Amino acid sequence: MLRLGSRLRHERPTGALSSNKLGVLSHLRRHGPSTPSAIAAAEHQQLQSLTRTFAELEADGLVTRSPSPADRRSSVLTVTEAGRAAFARDLAQRDDWLAAAMSGLTEIERQLLVLASGLMLRLADAPGTAPASGDAATCDLLVHSAQRTPTPTHHGRPGG
Template sequence: MTSHPPPDPDLLAIAAALRQGTTRLARRVRTVRPTGALSTNKISVLSHLRRHGPSTPGDVAASDRQQPQSLTRVFAELERDGLVARVAAPTDRRQSIITITEAGARALEEDVAERDSWLAAALAPLTVTEREVLRLAAALMDRVADG
């Protein structure tokens, strides 16, 4: 078993504050979500299909570190709403390939624009310095996520 050095107390405090802030923001975004907005799982599936093209349910689930059966209802709802299409795989008729439809791409763009608009309005009262700190924090979070 590998031994890790004890974490820096300052970094632990920063990590705890970051976790608390992102949790509160995520909770706030969920509470103001308009009726009919896409769920987080639906956004995840549609985003994956837009980025990577047609995929199997297993590939989509694996990209989000989930089991395919945990997204079964999500796939069915998206298909029912005409946001994705499902066809049999050419090599194995038991396997499905899921693609995003024009309506799905449009719904994803509208939902993301709505969320971005709400967040921009929520950030409007920040000072220029606070906005720059937030911009740097967002870039740093991307680097940490990549590492």
């Protein structure tokens, strides 16, 4: 996951949105209008760390801020159409690269990626807790075993 994430970051276009801005816009697209506190918690960041990001997104017209109907001391952020378009533009180059990279996969490999991506999203959204005694060792074992597993060949090309 780290290598793929690094490669996808490398495929970012010049002038791309910051990772914090992408995270906020992504959260708002997936979950709808949210308070800054809820976004910060979902992004595993301190609210103060995202204050500037929220202000810049609002100044750029990518989000709107309105008073919370539940608590007038709080605000709710909503992604705008311009925000949706900026998010889509930012992801387009990476999507193109990923589609080209996946074109060499078999149908079964693509289906496996769809299944794995759903599982990774579930894991990413799992509540935070301290690992049970064997969980960390199990994770280490899985990672190290995956690193030792030979890459399958496809049409005579390693990993392709």
